[in-house]
Amino acid sequence: MAQPKKAASIWDVARLAGVSHQTVSRVVNGSPRVAAATRDKVLEAIAELGYRPNRLARSLAGGAAESVTVLTADTSLYGPEAALRGIEKAARALDWSVQISVLDPADTHSDADIIARLPRAGEPTIIMAHDEPGMRAKQVLLDQQPHAMVAIGPYTAEELAASPWLVGMDDGKAAAEATRYLLDLGHTTVHHLAIPTSTGTFGGGKAHRAEGWARVLREAGRPVPEPVPSGWTIAEAFKAVQPLVADPEVTAILCGNDHLALATLRAAHLAGRSVPGDLSIVGFDNTPFSAYTTPALTTVNQDFESVGRGAFELLRHRVDGSIPRPVPGWPEPELIVRETSGPPSSS
Amino acid sequence: MAQPKKAASIWDVARLAGVSHQTVSRVVNGSPRVAAATRDKVLEAIAELGYRPNRLARSLAGGAAESVTVLTADTSLYGPEAALRGIEKAARALDWSVQISVLDPADTHSDADIIARLPRAGEPTIIMAHDEPGMRAKQVLLDQQPHAMVAIGPYTAEELAASPWLVGMDDGKAAAEATRYLLDLGHTTVHHLAIPTSTGTFGGGKAHRAEGWARVLREAGRPVPEPVPSGWTIAEAFKAVQPLVADPEVTAILCGNDHLALATLRAAHLAGRSVPGDLSIVGFDNTPFSAYTTPALTTVNQDFESVGRGAFELLRHRVDGSIPRPVPGWPEPELIVRETSGPPSSS
DNA sequence: ATCAGATAGGTGAACGTTCACACCGGGCGG
DNA sequence: CCGCCCGGTGTGAACGTTCACCTATCTGAT
Numbered sequence: 010m011a012q013p014k015k016a017a018s019i020w021d022v023a024r025l026a027g028v029s030h031q032t033v034s035r036v037v038n039g040s041p042r043v044a045a046a047t048r049d050k051v052l053e054a055i056a057e058l059g060y061r062p063n064r065l066a067r068s069l070a071g072g073a074a075e076s077v078t079v080l081t082a083d084t085s086l087y088g089p090e091a092a093l094r095g096i097e098k099a100a101r102a103l104d105w106s107v108q109i110s111v112l113d114p115a116d117t118h119s120d121a122d123i124i125a126r127l128p129r130a131g132e133p134t135i136i137m138a139h140d141e142p143g144m145r146a147k148q149v150l151l152d153q154q155p156h157a158m159v160a161i162g163p164y165t166a167e168e169l170a171a172s173p174w175l176v177g178m179d180d181g182k183a184a185a186e187a188t189r190y191l192l193d194l195g196h197t198t199v200h201h202l203a204i205p206t207s208t209g210t211f212g213g214g215k216a217h218r219a220e221g222w223a224r225v226l227r228e229a230g231r232p233v234p235e236p237v238p239s240g241w242t243i244a245e246a247f248k249a250v251q252p253l254v255a256d257p258e259v260t261a262i263l264c265g266n267d268h269l270a271l272a273t274l275r276a277a278h279l280a281g282r283s284v285p286g287d288l289s290i291v292g293f294d295n296t297p298f299s300a301y302t303t304p305a306l307t308t309v310n311q312d313f314e315s316v317g318r319g320a321f322e323l324l325r326h327r328v329d330g331s332i333p334r335p336v337p338g339w340p341e342p343e344l345i346v347r348e349t350s351g352p353p354s355s356s
Numbered sequence: 357m358a359q360p361k362k363a364a365s366i367w368d369v370a371r372l373a374g375v376s377h378q379t380v381s382r383v384v385n386g387s388p389r390v391a392a393a394t395r396d397k398v399l400e401a402i403a404e405l406g407y408r409p410n411r412l413a414r415s416l417a418g419g420a421a422e423s424v425t426v427l428t429a430d431t432s433l434y435g436p437e438a439a440l441r442g443i444e445k446a447a448r449a450l451d452w453s454v455q456i457s458v459l460d461p462a463d464t465h466s467d468a469d470i471i472a473r474l475p476r477a478g479e480p481t482i483i484m485a486h487d488e489p490g491m492r493a494k495q496v497l498l499d500q501q502p503h504a505m506v507a508i509g510p511y512t513a514e515e516l517a518a519s520p521w522l523v524g525m526d527d528g529k530a531a532a533e534a535t536r537y538l539l540d541l542g543h544t545t546v547h548h549l550a551i552p553t554s555t556g557t558f559g560g561g562k563a564h565r566a567e568g569w570a571r572v573l574r575e576a577g578r579p580v581p582e583p584v585p586s587g588w589t590i591a592e593a594f595k596a597v598q599p600l601v602a603d604p605e606v607t608a609i610l611c612g613n614d615h616l617a618l619a620t621l622r623a624a625h626l627a628g629r630s631v632p633g634d635l636s637i638v639g640f641d642n643t644p645f646s647a648y649t650t651p652a653l654t655t656v657n658q659d660f661e662s663v664g665r666g667a668f669e670l671l672r673h674r675v676d677g678s679i680p681r682p683v684p685g686w687p688e689p690e691l692i693v694r695e696t697s698g699p700p701s702s703s
Numbered sequence: 704a705t706c707a708g709a710t711a712g713g714t715g716a717a718c719g720t721t722c723a724c725a726c727c728g729g730g731c732g733g
Numbered sequence: 734c735c736g737c738c739c740g741g742t743g744t745g746a747a748c749g750t751t752c753a754c755c756t757a758t759c760t761g762a763t
Binding site (some may be wrong): 365366367377379380385409410411412413414415416417418 | 745748752
Binding site (some may be wrong): 375376378379382389390391396413415416417432664 | 704708710711712713714717719
C-alpha cells in the first residue's frame with residue numbers, strides 16, 4: 010500500500026457514494042440540508058477512499074482566505090518568535106493555515122521581491138519586522154492591499170489611533186516606568202544599551218524604548234547620556250557595552266532586551282563590578298531564561314503571544330468586515346523586579 | 357488606487373496584449389518560443405495591470421509542489437526553531453513557500469487532525485517533533501505519503517541507514533563524548549538531567565542522549581545513577597534538579613539542553629554549591645545565550661540550522677527523484693568547553 | 704515547385720473545489 | 734383540490750493556471 014497513487018477527489022467520493030459531487034461538498038462542509046442516510050453513505054465513501062479536501066482548490070474556487078502569510082524578521086529574536094506563536098495558535102484554532110516568510114536584510118529586496126512573497130494577490134498578511142526591509146514591506150502592502158494587512162510594532166496611543174492596521178504595545182511607557190523605578194532607587198541617571206531601530210542606525214526611525222527612557226530622565230532633570238547602540242546579537246551587545254561597564258560613574262543600565270541585559274551582566278562580572286551592588290541592570294521582554302540567570306534579571310514583561318493573537322483577530326476583522334473589531338485585550342507591559350536592580354552603592 | 361478591485365488574471369493580460377492566455381503563460385514562465393515583439397507587448401500589459409501569477413492556481417493545475425509544510429513541536433525550543441530557520445532559508449532560496457503548523461499536545465490529535473493540517477494530499481512535509489503527537493504524525497505520514505515526507509530527529513548510524521526519510525544528528529555520540537570528558541576530568545560518575553522523550557515519560561521511546569551517557573558510564577565501570585526526568589521548561593527543570601544539587605555526592609551533571617543547564621546553574625548557586633568547583637555542569641545545543649551566562653556554559657554545539665537545510669534538500673530529492681540525494685554535510689556535534697566544568701574539588 | 708522541419712502561436716481540457724441556480728417531490732394552508 | 738414553500742439534490746459555470754496537442758507561417762533543401 011501507500012503507492013503514490015493519486016489522491017481521491019470529491020468526484021471519486023461522489024461516484025462511490027452514488028451522489029453528485031455537490032452533495033459530497035455539502036457533507037464535507039457540514040451543510041444541514043443533507044438527508045441523514047445520504048450523509049452516512051458519503052461519509053462511508055470518504056472513509057473508504059481516505060478522501061481529504063484539497064485546500065488549494067478550495068481557496069481557488071471559494072475565494073475564501075483561510076490562510077495568512079507572516080512576513081517576519083529573524084525568528085531567532087524572542088519577540089517575533091513569541092508573536093508568531095500567538096498568530097499560529099489563533100490561526101490553528103480557526104483552522105487557518107499559516108505561511109511564514111522571512112525578510113532577510115541580506116537579500117536584495119526590491120518591492121517586487123516582497124510582493125512575490127505573497128502566495129496570491131490580496132493574501133492576508135501580517136508584518137512583523139522592525140528593520141528597514143520590514144518597513145518597506147509595510148509600505149508596499151499598505152499601498153497594494155491595505156485591507157488585507159496588519160503590522161505588529163511598538164506604538165504610542167496616538168499612532169494606534171491613526172493606524173487602524175497597527176497592533177502593538179506601548180513599550181515607550183514601559184521603558185519610562187523602568188527608568189523611573191531606577192531613578193527612585195537613587196540612581197543619578199540611567200544609561201541605555203539600545204536595540205537597533207527600523208532604520209538600522211540608532212537615532213533615526215522609531216525607538217520608543219529609547220524615547221520613553223529619555224523622556225523620564227529629562228522630566229526628572231537628570232543628565233541624558235548618549236544611548237549606546239548595539240546589534241541584535243548577544244556578541245554584539247557584549248562588545249558594545251564594554252565602555253559602559255568599565256565606567257564607575259555608570260550605576261544603572263536599561264537594556265533594549267534581555268539578551269543585551271545578559272551580555273551586560275556578563276561584561277559587568279568580568280569587569281569586576283558587582284550586580285546589583287555596583288551596577289543595576291534592567292532588561293526588556295521577560296525572555297524565559299531571564300528568571301534563571303544569576304542574579305535573576307529585573308526586566309519588563311511583554312506578552313508578545315497575546316499581541317500576535319490580537320494581530321490575527323484584527324486581520325480577520327479587516328479582511329472580513331462582518332467580524333467585529335477586536336479590542337486590544339492584552340496585558341500592559343509590566344516591570345518585574347528581580348535581582349539585578351537595587352540602590353546605588355554610594356547612597 | 358488600491359481599491360479592493362479584483363486582481364488581474366492571465367486572461368486579462370491576454371486580452372490587453374491581444375494574445376492568447378497561453379502565450380502569456382509562456383512569457384511568464386520564460387519559454388523561449390515567443391517572439392520578442394510579442395513578449396514585449398505581454399510584458400507591458402503585465403506591468404500595466406500589475407499582474408502576478410496566482411500560486412494556488414499554479415499548483416492546482418501544474419501539480420507542481422514548490423511548497424513545504426513543516427509540522428513542528430513548540431517552536432519556543434531552540435532546536436526546532438533553529439531547524440525551522442534552516443528550512444525556511446533553503447526554501448526561500450528556491451522560491452518555495454513554507455507553511456508552518458504546530459502540533460500542540462494539548463489539542464486532541466486524531467490521525468485525521470494531523471492529516472487535515474496538510475494543505476493537500478501529498479503535500480511535501482517535514483516533521484520536527486520528538487514528542488508523542490509528533491511520533492504519531494510521523495507514522496501517519498509514513499503510511500500515507502512516504503515519498504513526500506522527511507522527519508528530523510536524533511539518529512544513530514543504523515537508524516539513518518534504515519530510514520531514508522530521516523535526517524538528524526547522532527546526539528548519543530555527543531552525549532557520550534561529553535560524559536567521557538567529565539569522567540576524564542576525574543569525576544566518579546556523571547548524573548543526567550533528561551529532556552522528555554518521544555513517549556512523554558522518561559524511559560520509553562528514543563533517548564539517545566541518555567543512552568550515550570549511560571553507555572559510557574557502563575563501559576567505564578562506573579555507577580549509572582537513575583536519570584532525573586525534567587520537562588521542557590526551565591521552571592520544571594529547576595524543580596526537578598533540586599535533589600541533585602542538594603546532594604554533595606553529585607559532582608557532575610549532564611543536562612539534556614542548555615535551558616536545563618541554566619536552571620541547574622541557578623539551583624546550584626542557590627544551594628550554595630560553586631560551579632565548577634563543587635559541581636560541573638554540561639549543557640546541550642549551544643543555545644546563543646550559553647556563552648554569556650556566568651559562568652559560561654560548557655555545552656555541545658549542534659548545527660540545527662544545517663540539519664534543517666539538509667532536511668529540505670532530502671525532501672526535494674524524495675519528491676522529485678531527479679534531484680540528487682544530498683549527502684549529510686553538516687558538522688558533527690562538538691563539545692565546547694567553557695566555564696561550568698572542571699575537576700571535582702575532592703581530587 | 705514541393706515538402707520536412709522549425710518557429711510562433713492558439714485551442715480545449717484538466718486540476719478540485721465552491722457558487723448560483725434549477726429541479727423534484729411532499730406537506731400544508733387556503 | 735390547488736398552489737406554495739421547503740427540504741433534498743443535481744447541473745453547470747467559475748476560480749487561474751498548466752499541459753497536451755493542434756495549426757499556421759516561414760525557411761531552406763530537394
